[in-house]
Amino acid sequence: MIEILNSTELARARETGALVADILQTLKRRSTVGTNLLDIDRWTEAMIAEAGAVSCYVDYAPSFGRGPFGHYICTGVNDAVLHGRPYDYTLADGDLLTLDLAVSRDGVAADAAISFVVGDARPRGSIALIKATERALAAGIAAARPGARTGDISHAIGAVLHEAGYPVNTQFGGHGIGSTMHQEPHVPNSGRPGRGHKLRPGLLLALEPWVMADTAELVTDADGWTLRSATGCRTAHTEHTIAITDDGAEILTLPRQA
Template sequence: MLELKTPREVAAMDVTGTFIAELLDDLEHRAEPGVNLLELEDRARQLIAQRGATSCYWDYAPSFGRGPFRNVICLSVNDAVLHGLPHDYVLQDGDLLSMDIAVSIDGWVADCARSIIVGDPRPEDARLIAATEKALTAGIAAALPGNRLGDVSAAIGAVAAEYGYPVNTEFGGHGLGRTMHEDPHVSNTGRAGRGLTLRPGLTLALEPWFAAGTDEIVYDPDGWTIRSADGSRTSHSEHTIAITDGAPLVLTRREQVAASAP
């Protein structure tokens, strides 16, 4: 069941999104060789508490996880791409780190992910991150009123094909608002002109994620961390957006959205 948000509700989600962007900026600056993943988890907890926000991950227990999840951020390194369980690991020079977080402020959720290179980058890792970021930009550009959900998925998938990366369809984007996961599911590849018609007030988390060499995944023994089945590097980029009468609003950037109507 789809819930369309009013401009004021979108503006409330943007407050959450702006906080998440600032939190990820903080963690990105701290993610250096020698830093433990648990230090980044602790810093995320500190910032969430200071803001009076609520983690959407704490006690999250979906069917695919070995829950409940008892952390506030997913931290995935190198061949890990989704749901990375923060653990006692010291970041090394050249690690590819994906950070994914969702929080709620005053009852409104935003969700965002960012992949970065710790220390000196490898060219192939920089290319992989650039691909997910470009795919995210393409998906956002296709999120126009009157377009179909398949147009968004096709735009994301076209960038993956351009770079030569396979696409896994088990996990993708999703609706969100009062809760972290709402309808609809947004695949990272699809056929243009198919699916739900996009309407103003629909809020979505778009999240292309690619592995360099495969679309197959495996789970760590922790029951959460998802890795590429062939051990190839991975990248994950995500923004929360709102469909409007014109261009989509990106709510997990630092710019605030004005509330112009009830």
């Protein structure tokens, strides 16, 4: 399913997007050395409820997972890059933490992710990984405009990641979003320009460059959800929900608070 939102729905999407971004920034400030991943999940649950929103994750049960996800946010530490299921783990100085959040409010969903290093330590390569995904996301957004195709976005993202020297996995990537969290079209993190779905105003896309330092191969945890690098290397993931407009793309998941 591919949805095109009208102006009223887009206004609601902006509110949902800002909520997602604000929650992520609050969680980033709270996620310090000694924080437990289960506390992050509980904080997320409380903030979603306070905002009158609904989690897109807690009851999420796609074919690639094992039953309902059962948590309110994805928490990936170090080698865990996607679908990180919160568990009883206390953050240590230098951990690379990824927070991925999707919520729905007033019938419209938004999805975003941030990666950052916890504490004062700066393990080698971690910041470079994060910055590469941020640059790739910016390039993908710049390529998103009416008349362009999803392949143009994929090519822009992949060019940055490849230039930075990282292998690129195309199994999981960006996606359409609207009344539900995951919709068509799929937007892989590498591709050929001029191919794929043609973009038009009102289309919402969640673009999410993610990389692993030295491999493109994923392995799945025993929890049936958490995807990790096959080599145990560090990973990073950055995501925004954008709306295609008449003259480009609008980022919907920017925080309202400093």
